[in-house]
Amino acid sequence: MATRLEDPRVVEFDVRTDEMLVNMGPQHPSTHGVLRLVLRTDGEVVSEVQPHIGYLHRCAEKIGENLTPRQWIPYTDRMDYLAGMNMNLGWSLTVEKLLRYELPEKARHLRVIICELGRIASHLVGMGAYGLDLGTFSPFLYAFREREKILDLFEEACGARLTYSYICPGGATADLPKGWLQKCEKFLDEFAPVIDEYHALLTTNAIFIKRTAGIGILPAEMAIDYGCSGPVLRGSGVDFDLRRDGEPRYTSMYDGYAFEVVVQKDGHYPRDHKYPPVPKEAVLGDCWHRFYVRMLEVVQSMDLVRQGIEFYSRSKGDWGTPIKLNQKLPKGEAYLETEAPRGQMGFYIVSDGSSIPWRVRARSSSFCNLSVVSELCRGCLIADVPAIVGSLDIVMGEIDR
Amino acid sequence: MIGAVIDWSAFLFYLFAAVACGFALAVVLSNHIVHMAFYLTLALGATAGLFLLTGSQFVGAMQFMIYVGGTLVLLVFGVMLTAQHRFVSIRTRAGEWITAAVLGGALLMLLGYVAWAVPDWHAAPPAHVPPEQVESTSRLGLALTGVRMDGGSGYALPFVIVSVHLLVVLIGAGYLARARVRVSDAAARKEMP
Amino acid sequence: MTPWLGPITVSHYLTVGAVLFVAGVVCMAVKRNALGVLMGVELVLNGANVNFVAFGSPLLRSTSLGIDGQLLALFVIVLAAAEAAVALAIALNFYNNFATIDVDRADELKG
Amino acid sequence: MLPGVQVGQPVAHRLAYLWRAPAWGRPLLVERSSWDRCRRGLSxxxxxxxxxxxxxxxxxxxxxxxxxxxxxxxxxxxxxxxxxxxxxxxxxxxxxxxxxxxxxxxxxxxxxxxxxxxxxxxxxxKEDIVPKEADPFLFRMAPYVSFTASFCGWLALPFADNWVGQRLNVAVFFIVAIVGLEVFGVILAGYASGSKWSLFGAMREAAQVVSYEVPLGLCIVVPVMIAGSMDLVTIGNKQAGYFTNWFIFHDPAAFVVFWVYFTCAVASVNRAPFDLAEAESELVAGFHTEYSGLRWSFFFMAEYGSMLLVSALAAILFFGGWHGPFPIISQGLVPALAAMTGASVDSPVLVYLANLAGCANLIFKAVIGVTVMMWVRWTLPRLRIDQVLTTCLKYCVPLAALCFLAEVWFQLYPHTNPMPLNRLQWGAPRASIEVREGWLPLSPVSPDDVQEAQLTHSQEHRG
Incomplete structure (x- = not known):
């Protein structure tokens, strides 16, 4: 059978150069922390990529088996350190599931507000850093400028800017301070026009489209096979979002909220009419779509925060009482998955009846998302490797734990 | 009086000549292919300086542009493509060196003798040269299109022949180093049962 | 009059050209790396060019070649570029087929 | 005579006829000839x-x-x-x-x-580190090669009328050639560093710079064609007067070609979005990954030197050089000052002041060019290597070639003629051929002169 040029396995080459093994990382500007990618290259063409992980391993799960659930909260912050609030939430919900704890209404809305803000902050970093991976520096700082405002809000609520330990089993450590909601609304009003700036600098930029559209195409089946989740999965056109499709214990948090899962249906994204249309070079599942899904999720989260503010200010009661530090856990196990900014974040807890869990386990989304790298990077150019890895938006703290 | 000794054009000539000859010898004597390419660059750059000294500014700039900037970059590119460890320095046998040195020395002596054999060639240069005789760029350009104001023959046909030749070379080099289709090793490995 | 103190004449340039030429010839003869041989060719062509330009310079000799010397040098430069491109393509092809760049091992008459 | 094609008289005249001055050609400023020092070769x-x-x-x-x-x-x-x-x-x-x-x-x-x-x-x-795997000699040489190449281009760049290190009559060509040599330092650095990232950077640089030299060369031919000279001083002085005399506003082809030139210049000095040789997100730092301290800063001096050089070249080729948007040197400043102080128009002090103003003018324009490059760098993402080469071969080269052809058309058929096509008469040559300064050193030439020259030439040779 004659090999045709369109065959994806074909690598075109001009001059035979010997294959070269190149270490991209663990100290490399665009591997998002301490990821090490071993590239087998033939000139500029990458024939194989192997991710090597474990440089940030801190035994978080083992530590969790020696601390009470509330004591382990700060360690969850350090998993996906760009979305600490969402990590707190996942763990808290899991523990609450084990405890069969019913959350007060106000705490539910507080958690929605905080977690969606956390999602915005996380996507802002993902988006800015993606610009950095493609060689443009300014959007990164524009993104950080806005993220800073979110961090200010968080700081006001919980006193910390990166590792919050704010949401905890039973509710949150404190209620939102006075005037916080107004500040939050002000932020949202200011932030809305800035998104157009990002679209101008990145989404619709000709060079950006050239660099991302049609690159690193992840078919929906492959995404499902590898267990990808979050924007990576939805970027491939799979309509799946745990906020809608998850367990009732999690989805009930979003009861009463109106939102639409960001995924391409019939060639259109919800709300993409507000933005310049999908470029014709873009193929569903490529880097551009993953990026675009994140951009739209930012808008979606802004909507959710606005709704949450409304619900929160209308609801009565308190923000929940955190469980005791050494709360006895019922014998049994609980597993719950939440939709973190990077995808499906699952926590598993097994208790033998003491206050310290017998087994703690985290299922991180970045780990599964990273595992497709070697599939996506086969036959691409070296410059595409950061583009592809960046579009997966991985956080090593979550992978290595 | 030292002022009589320092004639700048002579000084520059000797400078460029020394650089050109010295690095040409270094090209011969060096065994390291990348070093050779570097020395060759310097030698050819100094030759361009010599061209400028004779008033042939266009040829000098051309030497920089095409030779040093184009051909040599191409050469270095080729060197880097093939500069595996075992090919960086391929040693030559001593016998070859001796033969080459004897023959080269003889050739050099012959050429050197010839260079100084004709008295007219080292007679004193003209004291005054009118500028329009030195300024040659436009005359060169016109000569290439076949117009000669000094009555010599034009170069339109050679120019066209060279153009066609370059086109043929372009196609030929592209054909020789053409892209080949190959299945990547990883994919091939996967194919194997 | 010693050549060192007198004015620079055509003969001086011819001497430089001779050195470049001989260096190129020796380089072509002794180098076993195909690209080294190519560099020798470039040196030879440059040696010839120096002569052309020197004979064509009105500054050095009143009965000079005129612009014909420079024109020939130009043709040589352009053709040298073409020659280098082809030679490089051949060298790379050779390297692709034989996995060596040593010309002494290019003694098979098949590709 | 050496072998060649003997072209008959009529064709010669036709060609010379084609190159005569367009009707709107501006009179050339009086220049001091540097040829009295030709005897010294490099004057x-x-x-x-x-x-x-x-x-x-x-x-x-x-x-x-x-x-x-x-x-x-x-x-x-x-x-x-x-x-x-x-x-x-x-x-x-x-x-x-x-x-x-x-x-x-x-x-x-x-x-x-x-x-x-x-x-x-x-x-x-900082400590001067040479990595263990590096080739120490080339590793040390490379930054100097880069810097030298970038610096040498300045030798031929005029800053004002005759304010030039070395006035060459092929100055444009020389500068473009020299700027292209900067790539050598980068290639050597990449090879000698003994690092795979550096090698990638060097390979990219070599491929990029060699291919971008082609459209760059085509672009600079356009202003050269308008001015009829490759001498930058002549080119600059032909744009004296108001900004309408700038070559960028000369005709549409020149306007378009400036943007092509700017793109290619950005690419040839390795600035974003074409800074692939040092793409930090892909190649760590590309060719200068292993460099630190002073050697590293030499690369940066070379880079900024080249940026300023190509911007200054753009200013001279397209934006009037030292001639401002309003007449400064010839028609403006000097007569005004002369009238004010009562000095003569040729007074060296006045000429010096005017040239100083022109020099500042040129540098100001060049700095604007560099600032635009910075603006571009901090706005755009980086292209991929295949896209960089595609941009060159698919867009820049054809566009530059088209502009070149269009410029030929604009030169041959001046706008003053309502029916440009009737100039396309290959009929009898005119009695007297006007030849533009710069194209030919022999101004007005008549066919008789040519014959006479031929005659005397052949006599000389026989004699």
Whole structure:
């Protein structure tokens, strides 16, 4: 059978150069922390990529088996350190599931507000850093400028800017301070026009489209096979979002909220009419779509925060009482998955009846998302490797734990 | 009086000549292919300086542009493509060196003798040269299109022949180093049962 | 009059050209790396060019070649570029087929 | 005579006829000829200063020439090095402002003027490391090769009328050729570093610069064609007067070709979005991954030097060089000052002042060009290597070639003629052929002259 040029396995080459093994990382500007990618290259063409992980391993799960659930909260912050609030939430919900704890209404809305803000902050970093991976520096700082405002809000609520330990089993450590909601609304009003700036600098930029559209195409089946989740999965056109499709214990948090899962249906994204249309070079599942899904999720989260503010200010009661530090856990196990900014974040807890869990386990989304790298990077150019890895938006703290 | 000794054009000539000859010898004597390419660059750059000294500014700039900037970059590119460890320095046998040195020395002596054999060639240069005789760029350009104001023959046909030749070379080099289709090793490995 | 103190004449340039030429010839003869041989060719062509330009310079000799010397040098430069491109393509092809760049091992008459 | 094609008289006349001056051609400013010093081969400009040294200070001739050469080198090297200091500061300020930051604010007062100097001192104090796998000789040489190439281009660049290190009649060509040599340092650095990332950077640089030299060369031919000379002083002086005389506004082809030139210039000096050789997100730092300290800063001086050089070249080729948007030198400043002070129009002081203003004008334009490059760098993502080459071969080369052809058309058929096609008469040559200055040194030539020249030439040869 004659090999045709369109065959994806074909690598075109001009001059035979010997294959070269190149270490991209663990100290490399665009591997998002301490990821090490071993590239087998033939000139500029990458024939194989192997991710090597474990440089940030801190035994978080083992530590969790020696601390009470509330004591382990700060360690969850350090998993996906760009979305600490969402990590707190996942763990808290899991523990609450084990405890069969019913959350007060106000705490539910507080958690929605905080977690969606956390999602915005996380996507802002993902988006800015993606610009950095493609060689443009300014959007990164524009993104950080806005993220800073979110961090200010968080700081006001919980006193910390990166590792919050704010949401905890039973509710949150404190209620939102006075005037916080107004500040939050002000932020949202200011932030809305800035998104157009990002679209101008990145989404619709000709060079950006050239660099991302049609690159690193992840078919929906492959995404499902590898267990990808979050924007990576939805970027491939799979309509799946745990906020809608998850367990009732999690989805009930979003009861009463109106939102639409960001995924391409019939060639259109919800709300993409507000933005310049999908470029014709873009193929569903490529880097551009993953990026675009994140951009739209930012808008979606802004909507959710606005709704949450409304619900929160209308609801009565308190923000929940955190469980005791050494709360006895019922014998049994609980597993719950939440939709973190990077995808499906699952926590598993097994208790033998003491206050310290017998087994703690985290299922991180970045780990599964990273595992497709070697599939996506086969036959691409070296410059595409950061583009592809960046579009997966991985956080090593979550992978290595 | 030292002022009589320092004639700048002579000084520059000797400078460029020394650089050109010295690095040409270094090209011969060096065994390291990348070093050779570097020395060759310097030698050819100094030759361009010599061209400028004779008033042939266009040829000098051309030497920089095409030779040093184009051909040599191409050469270095080729060197880097093939500069595996075992090919960086391929040693030559001593016998070859001796033969080459004897023959080269003889050739050099012959050429050197010839260079100084004709008295007219080292007679004193003209004291005054009118500028329009030195300024040659436009005359060169016109000569290439076949117009000669000094009555010599034009170069339109050679120019066209060279153009066609370059086109043929372009196609030929592209054909020789053409892209080949190959299945990547990883994919091939996967194919194997 | 010693050549060192007198004015620079055509003969001086011819001497430089001779050195470049001989260096190129020796380089072509002794180098076993195909690209080294190519560099020798470039040196030879440059040696010839120096002569052309020197004979064509009105500054050095009143009965000079005129612009014909420079024109020939130009043709040589352009053709040298073409020659280098082809030679490089051949060298790379050779390297692709034989996995060596040593010309002494290019003694098979098949590709 | 050497073999060649003997072209008959009529064709010669036709060609010369085609190259005659367009009707709107501006009279050329009177230039001092540098050819009286042709005897020395490489003539050194600035003979006023030499005369001053010789006549007033009684210095011997060789010392005067040496002193002048040294002064020129000193000025140029300070321009390049000081320019690098300034531009690195400016880059940080521009980047800061673009990114909603302040940039340097502390060292040297409110605006952080001395930040680069402080960095430079820090770089000087750093350890000079040569990696174990590196080729030490080439590793050490490479930054100097880059810097030398970038610096040499300045030798032929005029700053004002006849303010030039070495006036060459092929100055444009020379500068473009020399700027292309900077790639050598980068390739050597990439190879000699013994690092795979550096090697990738070097390979990319080689491929990129060699291919971008083609459209760059085509682009500079357009203003050269308009001016009829490759001498930058002549090109600059042909744009004297108001900004309407600038070559960028000469015709549409020149306007388009400027943008192609700018793109190619950005690519050939390795600035974003074409900074693939040092793409930090892919290749760590590309060819200078293994460099630190002073050697590393030499690469940066080379980069900023080349940026300023191509911008200055653009200013001369397209934006009137030292001639401002309003007449400064010839029609403006000098007569005005002369009228005010009562001095003669040729007064050296006035000419000097006018040239100084022109020099500042040129540098101002060049700095604007560099600032635009910075603006582009901090706005756009980086292209991929295949896209860079595609941009060159698919867009820049055809566009430049088209502009070249269009410019030929504009040169052959002046706008003054309502029916341009009737110029396309290959009929009888006119009695007297006007030849534009710059194209031919022999101005007005009549067919008789040519015949006579031929005759005398053949007689000379027979005799």
């Amino acid at each position: 050194i400009e600035g003979n006023d200063v030499v005369e001053f040294f010789e006549a007033t200070l009684n210095w011997p001739s060789w010392l005067a020439w040496t002193a002048v050469a040294l002064i020129q080198c000193f000025l140029l090297i300070n321009l390049v090095a000081g320019g690098a200091l300034f531009f690195i500061w400016l880059e940080r300020k521009v980047a800061g402002r673009i990114q909603d930051r302040l940039g340097p604010t502390r060292v040297g007062g409110k605006f952080g003027w001395l930040q680069t100097l402080a960095d430079g001192i820090k770089l000087l104090a």
